[in-house]
Amino acid sequence: MYRLEDGFNPFLSYEYNDSKEMSYMLLKSLSPISSKAQANADDLIRAWADVAREGLESEYKEADMPCWEGHYFQFGRLMYHMLDVLVRRDSYLEARRFSEKQLAFFPFDNMIEPLSMGYTSSEDRIFYRCWFSLIGHPSFQGAEVDGIEAHVYLYWKYVIGILAIDLGHAVRKRNNDEVKFLHL
Numbered sequence: 795m796y797r798l799e800d801g802f803n804p805f806l807s808y809e810y811n812d813s814k815e816m817s818y819m820l821l822k823s824l825s826p827i828s829s830k831a832q833a834n835a836d837d838l839i840r841a842w843a844d845v846a847r848e849g850l851e852s853e854y855k856e857a858d859m860p861c862w863e864g865h866y867f868q869f870g871r872l873m874y875h876m877l878d879v880l881v882r883r884d885s886y887l888e889a890r891r892f893s894e895k896q897l898a899f900f901p902f903d904n905m906i907e908p909l910s911m912g913y914t915s916s917e918d919r920i921f922y923r924c925w926f927s928l929i930g931h932p933s934f935q936g937a938e939v940d941g942i943e944a945h946v947y948l949y950w951k952y953v954i955g956i957l958a959i960d961l962g963h964a965v966r967k968r969n970n971d972e973v974k975f976l977h978l
Contacts, residue, residue, distance in 0.1 A: 797862035798929045803962035804969060806929065810839060810867035819874075824910050827881065831910035835874050841912030843870030846922040856919075857933030861926070869925045875957050876900075877909040891960055900953060924951040928958060 798806050810816070822835035832838040843866040850860045879886050880900060886892050908914050926934035928951065 804965040805961040828907040839870035842873040845913040
């Protein structure tokens with residue numbers, strides 16, 4: 795079982811098990827985003843975590859080594875964070891969590907609905923592949939860098955990387971009692 799043990803980013807030790815945070819996510823409706831969206835943030839986090847788990851543990855798994863359960867939920871949390879950043883881009887800019895240049899690299903509004911739905915097509919597997927590469931899973935190292943697919947992969951790896959850095963800062967603040975839970 796793969797588990798990243800490096801503590802350089804506190805988000806990589808984050809576990810989605812805080813009852814206050816989970817209660818908040820259950821109440822955070824996604825229906826204003828789209829009629830096709832998951833019911834709430836908790837459902838979305840769990841849906842994306844399931845997608846990542848299936849990538850390593852299903853009949854059609856892409857690697858022989860599964861991950862620690864927490865890495866799947868970190869991925870789900872990260873995908874919810876991406877959606878939240880897209881929906882509330884100006885708030886993140888005002889709070890100085892991202893610069894204008896960073897936000898310029900984020901996907902356009904046309905990604906909001908698909909992200910809010912969870913996994914919709916096999917193309918969505920690129921997200922968990924980037925995540926597993928980012929956390930150092932041995933089966934996801936050394937992606938090819940030739941062709942249009944490589945450009946798309948590197949783009950999403952950058953976006954997922956800066957989201958993970960931001961979540962690391964948020965976890966650090968939560969651990970230092972600067973905030974009650976990983977509030978976004």
